[in-house]
Amino acid sequence: MADVFISYKSRMRPRVREIAAALEELGLTVWFDAELEAGRSFAAVINSELAKARCVIVCWTPDAFAPEDGSEISWVEAEASIARDRKVIVPVMLERVPLKAPWNMFHTERLMDWSPALVATHGPWLATLEVIGRHVGRPGLADYARAGDDPAALAAWARAYPEDPRAPAVPADGKPDPTLPARRAIRQIAQMPVAMRWLLGATLFNTIAAILLLLRFGPDASGNASALINAGPILSAAVWALALWRSKVLDIGRALFTIMASIIGFVVAIFSAPLVEPLMALFNTPSDQARGFINGVLSGFGGAFVSLGGIALLIGNVGRDRWIKILLGSLALGLACGVLGLGVLKPLYQSNFFWISVVWTFVYGLLLTRLALGRSASSM
Structure with a gap:
């Protein structure tokens, strides 16, 4: 009662x-x-x-x-x-x-x-x-x-x-x-919608895992990286799929298909690289900073939009306003990756790829959480 x-x-x-x-x-x-x-x-x-x-x-x-x-x-x-x-x-x-x-x-x-x-x-x-x-x-x-x-x-x-x-x-x-601050924080977490708790937890886990994986297997000073680094996106996609299923945003079948959507987004991010040089030629700028910015924008935006778009299709009943938010959120993430591609955080750690991957994982998780909450709020 x-x-x-x-x-x-x-x-x-x-x-x-x-x-x-x-x-x-x-x-x-x-x-x-x-x-x-x-x-x-x-x-x-x-x-x-x-x-x-x-x-x-x-x-x-x-x-x-x-x-x-x-x-x-x-x-x-x-x-x-x-x-x-x-x-x-x-x-x-x-x-x-x-x-x-x-x-x-x-x-x-x-x-x-x-x-x-x-x-x-x-x-x-x-x-x-x-x-x-x-x-x-x-x-x-x-x-x-x-x-x-x-x-x-x-x-x-x-x-x-x-x-x-x-x-x-x-x-x-x-x-x-x-103990009051700790008890209040626990109550606030408990009061979150179920989808928010699961998706934010998955996002935090994936972000920490990405940091550890990149520090161990990511590119070194010469740009060489272990092939194991490619397992990161697949594992993170599986964690988010688990969260989508356990929070009842999607059934088990559709949740598994979100892994495929995420992998396709990862492939799109990788294959955006050939577009970098033509765009540099178009803007007549040969600098490495321009290359890093364009590469960051293309990969960050393309990977996020394709992945989130695929998951939105699996969720269903996503209106035009939600698609606009997915587009704008993906574009903002792409611009953030572009800024990181300029090397603004290189004094802290030498690899732009490290910073782009970590920030992309975290912000993508927030966008996915917002998409899942939109589904939960409109389901009843």
């Missing part, structure tokens, strides 16, 4: 994630439909969670009253009706909208200008926490949010509300808790 159930239009999911994370930071359990698992009946799970939640935040927006399936009432209104009947409704407004009866009879806090940075000071947010606190048996919830990270204020709060489940963890002497 969750403390808080959040009802909202799927368009507002990024905003709702912020609200859920802020509530979880206060020690509340939160449920909203991003937690749904494939293979389970959406309606059955939603109804079960809605019936058990200790309170229901209803997020009003102009489209919250629009039926999704041609019926006379929207999902948000239907869920609000159940919450009203159970007397656990906590209505908030995320976008300005005139409320119709009977919803205009309920006091509704306006969170249009709320942000996670205002969790301790935003009046309507604190008023919302007051209501939630009454429903979940934590009357000091809003005061806990007001205290923020102030050790003295937290100690005073704990003395005022000793029955609150968070009170025992507050140092009675008002001194800072040295």
